[in-house]
Amino acid sequence: MTLRITATTLVLDLEGTTSAAGFILGDLYDYARPRLGAWLDDHAADPAIAAAREQVVADAGLSEDAATEQIVAVLVRWMADDVKATPLKTIQGQIWAEGFARGEISSHFFDDVIPRLRAWHAAGVRLAVFSSGSVASQVPWFRHSPDGDLTPLIVDYFDTVSAGSKKDPASYTAIRTALGDDAGSLVFFTDHPDEVSAAVDAGWQVVAFSRPGEPWFEADFGDVPVVASFDDVEVVAA
Ligand SMILES: CSCCC(=O)C(=O)COP(=O)(O)O
Numbered sequence: 001m002t003l004r005i006t007a008t009t010l011v012l013d014l015e016g017t018t019s020a021a022g023f024i025l026g027d028l029y030d031y032a033r034p035r036l037g038a039w040l041d042d043h044a045a046d047p048a049i050a051a052a053r054e055q056v057v058a059d060a061g062l063s064e065d066a067a068t069e070q071i072v073a074v075l076v077r078w079m080a081d082d083v084k085a086t087p088l089k090t091i092q093g094q095i096w097a098e099g100f101a102r103g104e105i106s107s108h109f110f111d112d113v114i115p116r117l118r119a120w121h122a123a124g125v126r127l128a129v130f131s132s133g134s135v136a137s138q139v140p141w142f143r144h145s146p147d148g149d150l151t152p153l154i155v156d157y158f159d160t161v162s163a164g165s166k167k168d169p170a171s172y173t174a175i176r177t178a179l180g181d182d183a184g185s186l187v188f189f190t191d192h193p194d195e196v197s198a199a200v201d202a203g204w205q206v207v208a209f210s211r212p213g214e215p216w217f218e219a220d221f222g223d224v225p226v227v228a229s230f231d232d233v234e235v236v237a238a
């Protein structure tokens with residue numbers, strides 16, 4: 001049975017919802033991993049990279065004069081565990097943005113996603129993104145899709161720097177304020193149970209995605225509707 005949702009704006013999680021975790025943890029992580037050290041050294045004067053480096057040092061309990069190899073070892077460990085640490089996402093995001101611009105990587109979307117995004121956009125539903133991946137990587141992710149440039153479909157992008165943790169209800173309130181919507185007219189699509197809870201606590205509508213093969217398949221999503229595909233949902237513009 002199709003789930004019918006009325007919303008002004010649909011906010012999208014990426015990994016596990018629009019896109020396969022295996023692709024991100026495979027192709028994208030494989031692209032970033034060997035480039036981490038050189039990126040840190042070559043962009044040491046970039047305030048975002050300097051701040052990310054400091055944060056890694058603090059979070060991992062390294063000494064302030066830690067060598068680049070020590071920082072990289074922490075980042076690689078976090079990547080192996082898919083830790084959604086903001087400094088890791090900042091560094092990865094810059095590396096991926098360059099990879100997308102050079103045509104060396106492109107994005108992945110499940111087959112059911114892009115046709116639905118196009119249809120809902122055409123029907124007047126606003127589309128936005130809230131992902132742990134940095135905005136610097138979200139934009140080229142949508143620009144370099146297998147079905148062409150999807151950025152004209154997206155009104156805004158949010159990450160853990162601009163909005164805050166995806167597990168904190170306050171982040172959803174910050175996004176609601178930025179989008180200028182009522183909480184109840186927003187819907188969040190996500191695969192992560194903690195993100196479901198946080199968005200529900202902020203008063204949002206939520207649809208949980210339980211896709212076979214994804215990390216949170218058949219997790220406990222509480223009382224929200226659970227689907228396996230965008231084809232299971234009809235979003236109607238409020
Ligand atoms: C924009 S592509 C990279 C996405 C990424 O790094 C990530 O961690 C996605 O996690 P989420 O489930 O928050 O979309």
Ligand SMILES: [Mg+2]
Pocket residue numbers: 013014015016017190191192
């Ligand atoms: Mg996700």
